[in-house]
Amino acid sequence: MDTQEKVVKSVKFKLTISKSSNSSTKSIGITTRNMLKKLKESSQMSPLAEYVEKNLHSPSYASENLTRAIEGLMKHVQEQDAQITRLINKADNIDLSHVMGKQVDSCGQLKEFIEATIRSKIEGSSRSSFTYSKPYNPRIDCLKMPMGYQPPKFQQFDGKGNAKQHVTHFVETCNNAGTYDDHLVKQFVRSLRGNAFDWYIGLEAGSINGWEQLEQEFLNRFYNAR
Numbered sequence: 523m524d525t526q527e528k529v530v531k532s533v534k535f536k537l538t539i540s541k542s543s544n545s546s547t548k549s550i551g552i553t554t555r556n557m558l559k560k561l562k563e564s565s566q567m568s569p570l571a572e573y574v575e576k577n578l579h580s581p582s583y584a585s586e587n588l589t590r591a592i593e594g595l596m597k598h599v600q601e602q603d604a605q606i607t608r609l610i611n612k613a614d615n616i617d618l619s620h621v622m623g624k625q626v627d628s629c630g631q632l633k634e635f636i637e638a639t640i641r642s643k644i645e646g647s648s649r650s651s652f653t654y655s656k657p658y659n660p661r662i663d664c665l666k667m668p669m670g671y672q673p674p675k676f677q678q679f680d681g682k683g684n685a686k687q688h689v690t691h692f693v694e695t696c697n698n699a700g701t702y703d704d705h706l707v708k709q710f711v712r713s714l715r716g717n718a719f720d721w722y723i724g725l726e727a728g729s730i731n732g733w734e735q736l737e738q739e740f741l742n743r744f745y746n747a748r
Contacts, residue, residue: 655727655728656727656728657722657723657727657728657729657736658707658728658731659729659730659731660728661731662704662707662730662731663708665704667705668701671701673699674699676692676709676712676713677691677695677713678713678714679714680714680717680718681718681721681744685740685745686741689741692713704732706736707732707733707736710740718744
């Protein structure tokens with residue numbers, strides 16, 4: 523295709539020189555025949571190029587017709603390029619569809635998970651406000667206490683007094699009993715009463731994801747708010 527473009531450009535250039543020098547139609551024909559010969563040697567000629575060569579010997583074949591023929595040849599080459607591009611794009615799309623097909627199962631699982639989450643939220647919001655739901659997530663709810671664990675006796679906090687001291691005493695009591703980190707979330711309610719207990723049961727269901735979060739929310743409510 524590069525060779526054809528060079529040939530076409532060379533033909534146009536020589537035509538311009540021929541016109542400016544008032545050359546005859548015969549000289550144009552000779553030049554064009556030479557270019558067509560090179561085009562034949564470089565690649566297979568298009569039907570339009572063959573038409574140009576066939577009518578080149580006709581006396582009525584003037585420079586204007588030759589220019590139109592060359593432009594038509596260029597258009598033919600461009601159409602071939604466009605067709606090749608379309609085929610490449612089609613092949614790319616087929617490969618992409620093949621890859622995406624491998625992800626159908628994963629996408630289906632993700633869709634089911636999203637639907638289940640939305641369903642859970644809707645069902646949770648439709649519950650009566652008198653129904654109790656644990657404020658911590660299912661992961662924490664599934665945590666098992668250590669073998670032989672005995673619940674210690676916790677000091678009670680009713681919303682008055684020093685909330686930070688209460689947290690410190692609660693953590694030490696749990697650690698002495700062999701429980702740490704997120705296990706404290708499940709035991710914290712045992713240390714609350716009165717307004718503090720009301721605050722705890724008013725937390726959104728499943729909103730607590732760990733002990734640090736519960737501790738911070740508790741201090742924000744009863745310590746930092748003082």
